Amino acid sequence: MHRPRFNRRDLLKTTALAAAGMASNHANTFGQCGSAKTTSFPDPPSEVATLYSKEYGHRRVTKIQDALRRANLDALLVSNRGLDYIGYVSNFHPYPLEPGMALVLADGPSTLFVNTYSSAHTRALLPIIWTDELMDVPRDQVSEGSNQNLADACIQKLRDRKLQRGRIGLAGDEIDWMLPFYFRDRLPDAKTADANRTLTEVIVVKDEVELALIRFAQRIIDEIAYPAFRENLRPGAMDRDVYARVLASMLERGANPATVLLFDAGPAGSGTWASGTSGRRLERSDIILSEPTPNIAGYQSEKMYTFALGREIPESQRNGSQVIYEAYQLLMSELKVGQELTPIIQKVESFIQSHGYPGNTVPVGHWIGTQNHEGPRFTVEGTRGWVLQSNMVMSWHPNVVVPGKVRTTCSTCVVLTEKGAEDLSTIKMEPIYYLP
Amino acid sequence: MPNQSTRRQFLGSVGGLIWGGLTTTGVIPILASPPRASATSIESDLFPAPPISVAAFNQRIARIRSQMRTDKLDCLMVSSVLNHAVRYLGFFDPELQGRASGSSQLVSVLLPLEGDPVLFLQTFTAAEYLRPRAEASSYVKDVRLVGGDNQKVLQLAADQIRSWRLDSGRLGLAGGEIDWAEHLFFSQLLPCLDHVEANSMLNRLRIIKDDEEIGLMRHSAAIGDSAMVEVERYMAPGVTDRELYARAMASMIAAGGEEDTFVLMGIGPNQNAMLMELIDGRTLSKGNVIVYETLPFYRLYNTELAVTFSLGPVSAMQKRAADACQAAYEAGVAVTKPGIPVSNVVDAALAAFQERGFPSFTHTPGHFIGLDNYEGPSLRSHDTILQKGMIFSFHPNLVIPGQVKQEICGILLVTDHGVENLSQYPPRGIRVV
Numbered sequence: 017m018h019r020p021r022f023n024r025r026d027l028l029k030t031t032a033l034a035a036a037g038m039a040s041n042h043a044n045t046f047g048q049c050g051s052a053k054t055t056s057f058p059d060p061p062s063e064v065a066t067l068y069s070k071e072y073g074h075r076r077v078t079k080i081q082d083a084l085r086r087a088n089l090d091a092l093l094v095s096n097r098g099l100d101y102i103g104y105v106s107n108f109h110p111y112p113l114e115p116g117m118a119l120v121l122a123d124g125p126s127t128l129f130v131n132t133y134s135s136a137h138t139r140a141l142l143p144i145i146w147t148d149e150l151m152d153v154p155r156d157q158v159s160e161g162s163n164q165n166l167a168d169a170c171i172q173k174l175r176d177r178k179l180q181r182g183r184i185g186l187a188g189d190e191i192d193w194m195l196p197f198y199f200r201d202r203l204p205d206a207k208t209a210d211a212n213r214t215l216t217e218v219i220v221v222k223d224e225v226e227l228a229l230i231r232f233a234q235r236i237i238d239e240i241a242y243p244a245f246r247e248n249l250r251p252g253a254m255d256r257d258v259y260a261r262v263l264a265s266m267l268e269r270g271a272n273p274a275t276v277l278l279f280d281a282g283p284a285g286s287g288t289w290a291s292g293t294s295g296r297r298l299e300r301s302d303i304i305l306s307e308p309t310p311n312i313a314g315y316q317s318e319k320m321y322t323f324a325l326g327r328e329i330p331e332s333q334r335n336g337s338q339v340i341y342e343a344y345q346l347l348m349s350e351l352k353v354g355q356e357l358t359p360i361i362q363k364v365e366s367f368i369q370s371h372g373y374p375g376n377t378v379p380v381g382h383w384i385g386t387q388n389h390e391g392p393r394f395t396v397e398g399t400r401g402w403v404l405q406s407n408m409v410m411s412w413h414p415n416v417v418v419p420g421k422v423r424t425t426c427s428t429c430v431v432l433t434e435k436g437a438e439d440l441s442t443i444k445m446e447p448i449y450y451l452p
Numbered sequence: 453m454p455n456q457s458t459r460r461q462f463l464g465s466v467g468g469l470i471w472g473g474l475t476t477t478g479v480i481p482i483l484a485s486p487p488r489a490s491a492t493s494i495e496s497d498l499f500p501a502p503p504i505s506v507a508a509f510n511q512r513i514a515r516i517r518s519q520m521r522t523d524k525l526d527c528l529m530v531s532s533v534l535n536h537a538v539r540y541l542g543f544f545d546p547e548l549q550g551r552a553s554g555s556s557q558l559v560s561v562l563l564p565l566e567g568d569p570v571l572f573l574q575t576f577t578a579a580e581y582l583r584p585r586a587e588a589s590s591y592v593k594d595v596r597l598v599g600g601d602n603q604k605v606l607q608l609a610a611d612q613i614r615s616w617r618l619d620s621g622r623l624g625l626a627g628g629e630i631d632w633a634e635h636l637f638f639s640q641l642l643p644c645l646d647h648v649e650a651n652s653m654l655n656r657l658r659i660i661k662d663d664e665e666i667g668l669m670r671h672s673a674a675i676g677d678s679a680m681v682e683v684e685r686y687m688a689p690g691v692t693d694r695e696l697y698a699r700a701m702a703s704m705i706a707a708g709g710e711e712d713t714f715v716l717m718g719i720g721p722n723q724n725a726m727l728m729e730l731i732d733g734r735t736l737s738k739g740n741v742i743v744y745e746t747l748p749f750y751r752l753y754n755t756e757l758a759v760t761f762s763l764g765p766v767s768a769m770q771k772r773a774a775d776a777c778q779a780a781y782e783a784g785v786a787v788t789k790p791g792i793p794v795s796n797v798v799d800a801a802l803a804a805f806q807e808r809g810f811p812s813f814t815h816t817p818g819h820f821i822g823l824d825n826y827e828g829p830s831l832r833s834h835d836t837i838l839q840k841g842m843i844f845s846f847h848p849n850l851v852i853p854g855q856v857k858q859e860i861c862g863i864l865l866v867t868d869h870g871v872e873n874l875s876q877y878p879p880r881g882i883r884v885v
Binding site: 059060097098111112113133134135136137139140156158159160161162163164167189190191193194195197198201254256257259260261263264265267268269270272273287288289290291292293294295377378417419 | 499500533534535547550556557579581584585601602603628629630631632633634636637639640649651652655692694695697698699701702703705706707708710711714715724725726727731733814815816824825826829851
């Protein structure tokens with residue numbers, strides 16, 4: 017395999033390069049559902065091209081440098097495996113065969129360290145990355161995905177920049193906690209600090225370019241995926257077939273290969289959440305939890321639907337869905353700029369518990385945009401001290417899974433404005449979306 | 453030797469026999485699936501079953517332990533975030549790793565020389581409702597669900613090593629991603645522990661497939677073949693790359709391809725030196741050369757199939773490149789057999805390629821494949837001797853910006869006396885549509 021610069025999930029980020037792509041109306045197009053077939057749907061917005069410009073990248077890096085100075089840091093090292101904060105500071109999105117690390121100096125040039133797959137890949141990167149320098153580091157001789165050589169190159173760069181006694185922020189929210197051990201060994205006079213909050217405080221507040229991309233992703237959910245669900249979810253339909261058709265409909269209309277579709281079909285009491293497809297035929301009274309997460313130039317939105325095949329569902333499902341719907345309404349009334357986040361999470365949790373449920377089964381929400389889960393987890397500890405700000409984009413999904421009784425969520429993405437929380441979806445929230 | 457059937461014969465036979473056609477009529481392709489591994493619990497209908505039988509898994513663990521004894525390891529720790537090394541050790545459910553949300557998390561398996569292994573699973577939420585699924589989908593019965601950051605996974609692993617009284621023993625670290633950093637972590641937590649690199653050991657074991665693994669990869673290859681037939685039928689001027697991408701994806705998923713399944717595509721000729729490019733909405737037109745690659749994951753095992761198509765007449769230079777890639781492929785296949793260094797395959801292919809006037813392949817001509825797309829040592833390795841059961845993807849290729857995009861591919865299984873291509877798609881130079 018000769019992978020391009022990005023993995024399947026991240027490939028979209030470069031879709032911007034071809035923002036001029038046209039959606040086709042080929043007669044045999046199969047992924048489109050009936051209603052979508054007759055609806056014209058626009059190409060991805062011009063902000064895709066903006067995102068890939070050096071000028072935009074310069075503004076992004078400058079924003080991060082300002083944050084570093086405020087945090088009294090000399091440099092920021094961003095490392096990741098599964099998450100991708102590296103992409104936020106460099107526009108390079110690592111994957112297992114092409115790991116990367118990014119170094120941003122508070123005052124000085126920024127550097128991207130990569131193990132590219134080939135020199136052709138390196139050349140292809142140069143026009144789109146935002147950092148001042150690109151260092152293609154020799155690969156590990158045994159393991160394709162090791163990023164040790166990148167850490168070594170980064171440490172050497174810090175020495176070259178006379179920062180061996182500097183204050184180095186480590187971020188990425190994933191493996192950065194391991195790096196202090198390595199720095200202590202290789203750069204003992206440097207002072208390392210956890211810089212995840214410094215970085216994520218920048219990331220979770222979106223600019224106009226980012227908002228345009230997220231809004232377009234939401235349009236794909238509302239105008240492509242949702243009608244495709246309504247057309248294809250039927251008793252007797254094979255789960256894989258429905259999954260394939262909904263996914264294909266989004267891909268055909270401009271969602272990039274990083275697009276994700278969660279799917280979970282079965283009886284109300286199956287006790288599952290996002291369990292995937294299994295070659296099972298849908299049955300009357302099935303509850304289907306499914307979440308399209310289309311990706312546009314690296315930005316995403318999501319909305320998980322609770323569908324019911326017919327109205328003959330257990331009372332326990334109906335009751336649970338109503339409680340979660342009311343929790344959702346409570347939540348929306350609380351989301352205001354200037355409010356602390358922690359009490360809102362506690363209030364929603366208490367509301368669900370007050371109705372006899374154990375609380376949210378999966379986290380009640382998360383910031384969303386460059387990754388599915390941005391920033392700290394929505395727990396009391398994770399959100400302590402965080403205050404809601406304008407242009408934060410958040411996915412909220414009060415939910416409960418009680419084996420034998422109910423699995424349900426009311427889910428949507430919102431952008432915070434001075435007027436409150438704006439639901440990015442135009443699909444009216446319902447406790448359960450009933451299908452024939 | 454490559455299958456010499458014509459394009460029409462091939463499309464007729466494969467399409468007719470295997471592919472029912474995923475069309476607007478909703479017909480699902482039918483592929484005979486390998487038998488599922490034996491059910492391990494009443495939840496087996498709800499949760500994914502292990503891809504291999506418990507007998508095959510036990511044999512695998514026995515092989516690993518035998519090698520651990522040879523290497524004087526008391527314990528082996530394998531960690532994965534993005535790659536699939538832990539799947540070899542019994543973690544069979546990527547959904548539990550947060551893969552579906554795009555936020556993969558750390559999974560580690562600790563395998564002592566004696567006693568039961570332990571699976572540490574950092575999850576999106578460590579809620580107990582995940583436990584039945586985690587236990588049903590793995591042969592490792594001691595599953596520890598870990599919430600919070602992945603530091604906790606390693607701390608718990610260190611605690612477990614202490615409880616086994618192995619903290620003065622010898623620990624092999626593998627996974628190929630973050631194990632280099634784990635060394636320093638364990639140095640601090642378990643100062644008497646001797647920890648060594650174990651990736652090379654694990655890689656050598658993984659690249660030899662047992663019969664069940666071969667069966668799964670054969671099925672994966674059939675899914676890829678079917679999708680390629682679908683793509684070839686659909687490919688025409690006016691179709692967009694997005695539609696072409698979506699078509700193969702839908703075909704493979706409907707046929708049982710898993711969430712990791714994906715497609716790569718490059719459309720030329722253009723000035724790009726990359727073989728594969730971004731999906732960007734461009735419309736195919738006459739004269740395009742399309743390198744299309746399907747990569748289906750079937751029950752955790754993947755194969756790949758790359759085919760080069762031309763929409764209309766082929767340029768002289770593209771034809772030369774196609775002939776050279778085919779000659780290289782056939783030369784490599786001709787020498788493949790047990791007992792030779794794998795580097796001989798590449799050397800033979802390269803010699804044939806150079807005879808036709810091209811100095812070198814643009815990208816690597818192949819790699820071992822299985823649970824990961826790239827597994828084990830490089831095909832240029834002189835000390836890796838081919839053995840029965842090894843499977844590698846072999847794909848001579850060439851890109852000349854502005855003139856040529858070309859790749860030809862087979863999934864080669866080393867057999868008793870030679871080689872078998874798991875793909876039924878004819879490995880031909882270029883297919884004119």
